[in-house]
Structures are given as C-alpha cells and as structure tokens.
Amino acid sequence: MNAIEIKDLRKTFDGEKYILDGITLNIPKGKITVIIGFSGTGKSVLIKHVLGLIRPTSGSINVLGTDIGLLNDEQMIRFRSHFGMLFQDAALFDDFTTIENVLFPIQEFRKDLSKEQKLEIAKLKLSQVGLSEEHYDKLPSELSGGMRKRCGLARAIALDPDILLYDEPTTGLDPVMTETVDNLILNTHNHNRESTTVVISHDLHAAFRLGDHIAMLDGGKVLLEGNAKTFFDSDIDLVQKFVAKGIKHE
C-alpha cells in the first residue's frame, strides 16, 4: 500500500519552464523512501507539493487516501497534522527553549492531555533523539548544529505523524555528524514502523544506507526508482555518474 501517490505532476512558475515535468511516483507506506538528485532537479518543489504548500499546474497527489488537490487552504492546513518535518536547518522557533519547541505541537493538538502528560511526551521525544535534560532550557542559539537537528526531529515526531519528511538532513554536516543523523533517522523509523519516512537528499551513500526505496529525479522527471541494487545495475549514464561520484556535483 502506498502512503503517497503522485500522478503526472507538472509545475511551472513562469508558464514556460517546467520545474516538475510529469512526475509519477508511489511512496510505499511504512518504508523509508529517499528522493535523490542534483541541485535544482525539483526535489524541494516536489516535497512542497506533497505538503500542499505549492499547488500543481497539473497532475494529482494522493496522500493517505486523500486527493490533496481537492482540499481548500484551511482543510490543507489541518491535513498537514499528518506530517512531521525536519527542516534543513531545523527551523526551531528561536524565542522558545528546546523543551518549549517540542511542547508546542503537543500543546496545540493534544488539548485532551494534562500539562504533566504533555511535558512527559516532550521529554520522551527528546530522550528518544538523544537530547539530555541539561539542554531542555537552552535556546536554539545555544545549541550546536547537531543538537538543533535532534531538537527539530523531536518536534517533528512529537505527535507521532503518519509521514515524516526530512529535507536535506545532512547537508553541511561533517561525516561523523552525517552518520549520527542517518542513524537517528533509522532509529526514529524503527521506533515507529507504521510511519512512512521520506528523505530528500543528494547524498547517495545515505540513500543506500537508509532507503528501502530510492527515486532519482532529473529534469523534473523520475529518472530511476527502485532499491540500491537497481541503481548499481543501472546502465543510465547519469545514474552511473551519480553512483560513481557520490554526492559531488558535476
């Protein structure tokens, strides 16, 4: 069963150049899907379509059985509670402390819980991503890059979302931290096997490590999809270059 079904998705901003040019992609439920591609191939635009932040020029997106093209803006905002997202730079609210950042979605959507229960969940999520109590009262500006990612991830999983999205989670991190974040993604997914994970990346090594299902975009289209073996066995020139050169841009 698929969590997300994208059918012939096309998007142009200026009426001439298509950023997405007929993408058809199925993202299986309960699996980790990694969407890879060089910069400017439309990965982020695709994910913004899935979140309903951008409306397509044509085509359809079905998320958890709902055609999101049929939702109006307010319905879409409510529908987004199915998603959790770790942004590239974590996007933590900078006047909230670590614990307040994680508490925020819980306070917004779990009105049924007591104050203590909400705090309990926030602490649980923070410990799940390996942030100890000494960091709870720190502001994002007082945290290191890795800690901010952890806090952002704790906030993203605070409501146990059905779909967890990672936007270039390892961009700009050193190899050690990259591995730590990759492990964090795996552990988080293993912790809730019901949830669907989508990782946007241009790190092919991470894609092979994490992805049950990998899709490569190029020129606004899906160039190749499958598992790691599909990529190694592919005779498509661009895929071979990508595999050979790893994350490096041409």
Add this chain to the structure above:
Amino acid sequence: MIFVTNFIQQLRTAIEDYMIFLGKFSIFGYESVRLFFKKPYRMDQLVKHLEFVANKSIFIICLTAFFTGMVLSFQIYLGYKTINSENLVGPTVGLGIFRELGPVLTGLIVSARAGGAMAARLGTMRVTEQIDAFAVMGINPKQFLIGPRIIAALIAMPLLNGVFCFVAMLGAYFISVYLLNLDSAVFIDKLKVWLNPQHLNEGLFKAFVFGGLFGTICTYRGYHTKGGAKGVGEATNSGVVNSMVLIIVSDFFLTKMIRLFLVWTGL
C-alpha cells in the same frame, strides 16, 4: 517623443505595481484579521504583542509628545504675539495635536519602532523556515503570527494617541504658563471652549486606521521576505518606509473624508 512614451509607460507600470501591492496587502490584512476571530483564538499572542507595541512604546511617545507640545506652543506663541493673540496658543496647539499631529506622529513613531521590529522578526522567521514550520505543523501562520500583530496595532494606536495628546498638552501648558507667562486659567478655559470630543474622536479614528496600515504593511513585508539577511533588511526598510508614506498620504484623504462625513451628517 520616445522619452515621453517611455516615461508614461514606466509611470503606468509603477502605478500598476503599486495597485497590485495595495490589493495584495489588503487581502492579506483582511484574511489575517478574519482568522484571528476564528478558533483557536490566539489571545496569549495578542497580549504579548500588545505589550510590545503599546507598553514598550510609551516612553518614546511621552518624550516625543512633551517636546512636540512645547515646540509647537513656542512657535505659535511667536506668531500670535505679533497680532496680540497669545491667548489662542492653547486651543491652536490643542486642535493641531488632537486632529493631526497626535495621530500622525504616533503613527510614524510606532511604525518605525514596532512596525520595523515586526517586519524584521517575521522576515527572520521566513528565511529560517520557521513560518514554513508552522504551516507544516498544521498551524495557520497568518492566524498565529499575523492576526494578533495587526489587532495589537489596531488596539494600541488609539491608546498611544491618547497618551501622546495628553502629554503634548502638558508640554504646551508647561511652556505657555511657566516659560511664556501666559495665564493658566485662560489657557485651560480657551481649550474647553475650542476643543470638543469630536476632535479627539477624529484623532482616535485616524490612529486606528494608521495602526491597521502599519500593522498590515510591516507584517506583509516581513511575511513575504525573500533571500537571507539582505532580504530581511530590505523587508524591514520597505515596511517602515511604506508605512510612513502611507500614513502621511492617507492622513490627507482621511481628513477630507471626515470633513465630508461631518458635513453630510450635519455634525
């Protein structure tokens, strides 16, 4: 001829762009205010922003108002002295402050202080994807971030205008009575005769409109920031400049509209 045609074309484009901006920012303001009155109500955010816009502006408003009252009285005194009409300093200052200078100066000061901060704050949130984070969480950023700020500006401006007018009249009284040796009783008596609640209402109404203007423009600019730190700087700058220009321009039209309304209603 080509020069004239190009000039007209450029002027037309500029006017069109400005009209598009006005339209977009009106819809943005309307939508944000409408969302504020829908559940979940963001009263905590409103109180937070009211504290920032109103409470934290009081000192600068009082300081500016006191000196405005003093300098205006002094200049008017110098003019009236030549025609032996010094007794009219109080009501002239009063009318000027209550109907024009109070709301306009309050608008300019608060838009520079609080409006600039609003644009910069929202701009930073935009470029660091914090606004997107709200949207992805299923929280309407306009309802959470924009609506309370605009409503806070709408509420705070008439209140601050009241403070400005009161303190400016204190400044006027102080310089007139203690430094220019005008009669205290005459100053107050003339004020009572010349000023009526309608003048105060006019100023409060203008302040309310100016609050809506700068609140909407600055949040609009901040919310639609593009680029990094440079974009935040540009958003802040254009938010404050647009607010100030619109406050001064709209003041003229508001004054004309109020006059027409008063004539029409026979008040």
